[in-house]
Amino acid sequence: MDFWVAIPDSALADEQTKRDRSVKIAQLARAFSIFRVNKVFIYRDREHDYNADRRLLKLLLEFLDTPQYLRRRLYPRREELQFAGLLHPLKVPHHKPAVDPSKIKVGEIRQAVVAKVKGQYFADAGLNALIPVEGSAPTGKRITIRFVSEYPKLRCKAISNEEIKEYWGYEVKEVQSLADLLNSIKGSIIMTSKEGEPLGAVEQELTRELRSTPSTLVVFGSPNRGLRSILKDEGKHPREFTKYFLNFFPKQATATVRLEEAVICCLSLLNYLFTNN
Numbered sequence: 443m444d445f446w447v448a449i450p451d452s453a454l455a456d457e458q459t460k461r462d463r464s465v466k467i468a469q470l471a472r473a474f475s476i477f478r479v480n481k482v483f484i485y486r487d488r489e490h491d492y493n494a495d496r497r498l499l500k501l502l503l504e505f506l507d508t509p510q511y512l513r514r515r516l517y518p519r520r521e522e523l524q525f526a527g528l529l530h531p532l533k534v535p536h537h538k539p540a541v542d543p544s545k546i547k548v549g550e551i552r553q554a555v556v557a558k559v560k561g562q563y564f565a566d567a568g569l570n571a572l573i574p575v576e577g578s579a580p581t582g583k584r585i586t587i588r589f590v591s592e593y594p595k596l597r598c599k600a601i602s603n604e605e606i607k608e609y610w611g612y613e614v615k616e617v618q619s620l621a622d623l624l625n626s627i628k629g630s631i632i633m634t635s636k637e638g639e640p641l642g643a644v645e646q647e648l649t650r651e652l653r654s655t656p657s658t659l660v661v662f663g664s665p666n667r668g669l670r671s672i673l674k675d676e677g678k679h680p681r682e683f684t685k686y687f688l689n690f691f692p693k694q695a696t697a698t699v700r701l702e703e704a705v706i707c708c709l710s711l712l713n714y715l716f717t718n719n
Contacts, residue, residue, distance in 0.1 A: 443716060444480045444657040445709065448623060450672065451496035452487035453701050456665040460498075461525045467499060468529035469702040471506040475532045477709040478609045480657075485620040487664050488675040498522055500614050502529075507611045509537045509553050511568030512584060516555060535608045536586070543569045544593040551606065554587045554598075556580065565598055573598050586610065620661070620669075621676045624683040629657035631684040634708055635668045636699075638689040641711060648686060649715045660708060665701055 449470070457463040474482060484499055486492075501522050506529060508516060517523060531537065538552050546569070554567035556579040563575035565587050579585060579600035586606060587598040603610060617623045624631060630651050641648075652658060663669040669680055669687075680687045690708045691699050699707075 443652060443655065444629075445477055445712070446481040446483065446627075446629075446657055446659040447474060447479050447705065447709075448483040448485055448617075448620070448659060448661040449499075449701065449705075450487040450620075450662070450664045451484055451492040451499065452489065452664040452666060453484075453499060453662075454495045455492070456700070460522075461528070463495070463498060464502060464525040464529060466702055467502040468506060470705060471503055471532060472530060473702065473706040473709060474503075474612050475507075475534050475609075476706070477713050479612050479709070482612050482614045483617050483623055483659075484614065485617045485623055487672055489664070489667065489672075496616065500616060502526070503612075503614045506532055507534075507614075508584060509568065511538075511540060512553060512555055512566070515566060516584060532611075534611055536610050538568065540568055540570075543571055543596055546589050546593060546596060548589055548592055551586055551588045551601065553584055555582065555584060556600070557582070567598070569596075571596075575599060619676060620672060621678045621683075624659075624661070627657075627659050629655045629659065630686070631659050631661065632686040632688060632708075632712070633661045633669050633680050633684055634690055634704060635663065635670065635680070635687055636689055636691070636694075637668060637670060638687040640692045641688050641690050642692075644686060644688070645715065652712065652716045658712070660712065662701060662704055662708075665698070 454463045457466055536553050552567040554565040556563050556565050558581050563579050564572035565575050573596050576597055576599040585600050588601045589598045591597045
């Protein structure tokens, strides 16, 4: 089962400095990776113009998901990445360490960036050497390659995500309308809210659904307002999209639950329901 997450572009509204915003994004990236989130949707909160925050969210989430050996090639020095060096690495399966090319085995996969030189495609996969690519591949973008021969005649080919069996990071997508996103979802939708019914009231039913559906989208509100208010701006109500409008923190003692706290706690509980026998 795939976990997908939707967060608003106002997710950083409670942070005062670029450093604090960067740290919060890194905490979200860690939570997404811990619980094997495959897609992260950043939707528009119409309360204000959050364009700058939306750009920073997408940039840093994608940066953190990129293997360290490809970051300099894909991300030139820029102001938005000022505090990137302070952020904790994700240490996920596709963040492979640098290795001696002689250690590479046939069938091993790595992420790479491909360049075309004199009609031939070559992959930079963090091995201090460009590896010839069999066939063609998109250039200048992060892709996954599989090695088809061993050192000293290393060769590789591009593969699709469908061919990868282990967790291979998340994809970040921007959407202009939360309602449009919700209407496009074919799997389960869970909306989180202090105004929702307790998770325990639907635990058994939700557990069965989690184990029978191919994907589940978990939607989070803003630090400033909840999903009911956000959808009201679009002329919609949460109950139009799901029966799971849930409060994951009944009897909370704090006035609010921060987004990064909500994400890791909600995904933890859903992961427990999905995996517990």
